[in-house]
Amino acid sequence: MSLNGKDKKRYYTVYRIAGALLVLILAASLIFCMFDLPGLFSADHPGENVVAERYIENGIEETGAVNFVAGMILDYRAFDTFGESNVLFAATICVMVLLLSQKPSNGKERCRKDTDTAEDVVSETTEIEEIEPLIARNDVILKTVAKFAIPFILIFGIYVILNGHLSPGGGFSGGAIVGSGFILSSVAFGFERMEIFLNKKSAGIITFVSLLIYCLAKSYSFFTGANHLESGIPLGTPGNILSSGLILILNICVGLVVACTMYSFFSLLRRGKI
Amino acid sequence: MFEQIYDHFNDIIAAILFVIGFSNLLFQKNLIKKIIGLNIMDVAIFLLLASQGYISGRLAPILTDGSENAATYINPIPSGLVLTGIVVSVSVTALMLSMTIRLYRKYKTLDLDEILMKVSEESKVEDSSDTIVKISDDKDGQEREGVK
C-alpha cells in the first residue's frame, strides 16, 4: 500500500463513481435484454429443441431413470455434475484449511512473523467459551422436539436419496436433509454425541470413499462411452428402486458427501473442528 | 407496454435482483452484507434459469401416467443447471463465511475497508522494525482446544 491517506480517499471516490456507472450500464442493458428474450412460459422457447426432446422421449430407455432431471444430470451431462461435486470438495478443503484448529505443536516454540500474540489467542478462546454454553445447555423443549424429529428427518433424507431416480430429489437434496438432521442433533445434544460416529476421521473416510467410487464409476462410463464399448451395466426395470444403472450408486455417494459436508461446514464454522 | 412487462415479468425481476445483488457485492463494506449480496445475485440467476424452462400447463419432468411425449413436461435442462448453480453457490458462501470468521477473529471488525487498513498498518509496522520476531505457540489464534 504505497498510497497515503488522501490519495486513497480520492481513489475510493473514483472507484465508487466508476462502479456506480458500471452498475447503471449493467442494469440498463440487462433490463433491455430481458424484453428481447423469448416470452415467458411459452412453448416456442429456443430451449424446447431436440436436446430436451431426447432427454424426455428416450430418457427411460437410455438411462433407466423415471426422474428425467436425475437422468440428465447423472448420465447425459455427468461431467458437469462431477465437476460440481468437486466444487463442494474444494470448498470443504478450503474451509478446513481456514478453520480447522491445530493442536499446539507439543510445546516446541515456533517463531514466525505472521502469528498473533498470545494475548489475541487468549481473548479469542474466552470469547468462544462465552458462546459455547448456549449450545450445551439443557434445553428441554429443544431436546424433546429433536428426539422426535431427528429420526423422521433422517429417514426422509435417506428416502429422498434412494428415490432420487424415481421422484423429486436426489443426492444433493437428500444429503442436505440428512446433514440438517445431523446439525439439529448436534445443537440439541452437544457435539460430543455426534462425534461418536461422525468425527474428523470418519467424515474424511466417508467423503474420500464416496468421491473415489464416484470418480471411478464415472471414469469407467466416460471411457466406455467414448470408445464406443458396451458398459455392461444393467438398467433394470424403470420404476424399481434397483434400476437405472449407476444413478442409484452415484446418488448414494453424492448424498453421503453432501451430508458430511453440510455437517462439517456447520461444525467448522461453529467451533473449528469436525 | 404492460403486455410486454407481463410477458417478461420473471426475467425483469431477475434482472433487478441481479443488479441489487451485484451492487451489494461491490459497494457494501460489511463482509456479511457482501455475502448476502452474492446470494441475492445467485438467486436472481436461478430465477432467470428456472423461468426459462417453465412452460405453462406442463408437468414436472418426472414420468407421469407413462407419457413419454416431450410436450407433456417442462424442459429438464434448466432444472439441472439450477441444481449445479445452487451447489456452487453453497460452497462459495461457506468459504466466504469462514474467511469472514477468521478475519473477524483477528481484526475484530467486519468492515472490509477497516480490515484492509489494519492490514496495511500491520505491514508498515513490520517494515519499520524488521527484526521484531513474535513468538507464540500457535498461529492466528487457532487455539480453541479445551473448550467446555
Added chain:
Amino acid sequence: MDFVLNFPFFSIMICMLAALSTFMLGKRAAAVVAKAAVFITLILSIVLTVYLHECGESFVYMMGHFPAPWGNEIRAGELEGIMAVFTCVISLLSLTAGSASIRNEIDESKQNLYYLITCLMEASLLALIYTNDIFTGYVFIEINTIAGCGLIMIKNSGRAIASAIRYMVVSLVGSGLFLIGTTLMYSVTGHLLMENIHESVMGLVADGSYDVTLTVITALMTVGLSIKSGLFPFHLWIPDAYSRSVAPSSSMLSGMVSKGYIFLLIKIIYRVIGFDVYKASGVFNIIFIAGIAAMIMGSVSAIRSKYLRRMTAYSSVSQIGYIFMGIGIANDAGAVAAIFHIITHGLTKSLLFLAASSFTGKKEDIKISDLKGMGHKYPLSAATFTAAALSIVGFPLFAGFVAKMLLANASFTEGWKMYAAISAIAVSTILNVVYFFRCIINLYAYGGFDGKDENNGTLDLKSDTLIVTGYERAIHAVSISALAVLNICIGVAPKLLSDIITKGLNVFD
C-alpha cells in the same frame, strides 16, 4: 479410435484422483503423489500434442455414451495440447522449486492439503482448456476460483486471508457476470455445447433477431472473464494476492490460473460467438484500450512500489495487458501473439517468483534496496532472475522479445491500432527497463552481504532464512534453470511454438 485420443480425459481424471488420494495421505506421500500425477499428465500432454501436430487435426471426445448436443464433450487440438503442456510444466516446476517454501511456510498438518489444492487446480485448468461446453466451463471456473483462493490463504496469516477475500469478491463478481451471460445465451440459443451455440448464433445473426442481446451477452462474458484474469480496472487484488502468498502459489497464480480464463475467452471468441460476430460487436476495441491502459498503468505502479514481489505482481498486471491487447488487435495474428505471450509470460513470471523466493526467505516480501549483495549470495537464483527480467523487458534471444515482436507485427494491418499498439509497447518496454534494471543493479551491487552464509541449512529460529535441505536446494536450482533454459529455447527457436499455435488456431472453428 486411437488410444492417444483418450489422453485429455486421462489427464483430467489422473489429476482428480491424485487430488482425492492426497486427502488421505501424509505430507511426504502427498508431495510425491501430486508431483507424479502432474508429471504423468505432462507426458500424456506432450504425446498428445506431438500426435496432433503430426496429423494436424482436432477431435471431440464424448464424456459418456451420448453424442454431441446431448452429452458433455471435450475437444482437443494442437492449441489445447500445447496449453496443457504449458500448465503442467508450470505447476510441476512450481511444486518442485517451491518445496522448501511449502515445507517452511505452511502449517505441517496442512501441507497435504496444499498439494490437494494444486492437483484440483491443475485438473480444473485442464478441464477449462479442453472443455467444449460453456456450462462445464462455468463449473470448472468455480473450482479454479476456489482453488486459487486456497492457494492464497493457505499461508494462514491475517494478511493472506484479507487478500484472499478481496480476490474472492472480485472473482465472484466476474463469475456472476459470466453465469448470467451463459444463462442468456442458453435462453437465446437453447444450447450449451459450443458448436451448437455457434450454429444458432449464426442463424440468429442471419435473421437479424436478438442483435442487442447478443452484444450484451458478448460483453458480459468478456467482462466476466477479464475481471477474473485481472485486466486493468479490475486488477486491484493482484498485488496483494501475489505478494502475500507462498512463492509456488504466486508462481502458479500468475503463471497459469489467470491464463486459464484468458484461454477460455479466446475459445469463446472463436468457437462460441464467432470471430466475425464478436468483431462486429465492437468489444475488441474495449479490450484493446483496456489492455493498453493496463500495460502503462501496471508498469507505473511497478515503478512506484518499493518491494520486490509486489513489483513483480504489478508487472503481471502490465503483461496481462499485453495479452489482452493482442486479442484486441482483432486478427488471427493478434490471437496467435496473445497465446504465444500467455506461454512466455507464464514461464517468465513463474521463474521470477520462484527465483525471488531465495531472496525473500521466510519474509513475505523484501525491499528492493535490501537486495544488495543477493546476487553474490545466491548466484544461480540471481542469474535466472536476471534472465527472466531480460525476457520480460524484451531483450533479443529471450522469449519475451519474440512475443513483443509478434504483437507488433500483428498490429501492422490494423490502421489506428498499429500506432497505439506500437507506441504502447515502446513506452511499456522503457518502463519495464526502469524497474527491472533497478532490481538487477541492486542484486549485483556490493554491500549488505558480508561474504559468508551464516546458517547453512541449520535451524536458526531468529532468522528469516528458509531452512533448506541440500536436496531441496538442488531441486530448486534444477527447476529454475529448467525454466530459464525453456525461456531461452523459445527465444532462440520460436518457429515451432508459433507454428503449433497458428495451426491450432486454424482448426479452432
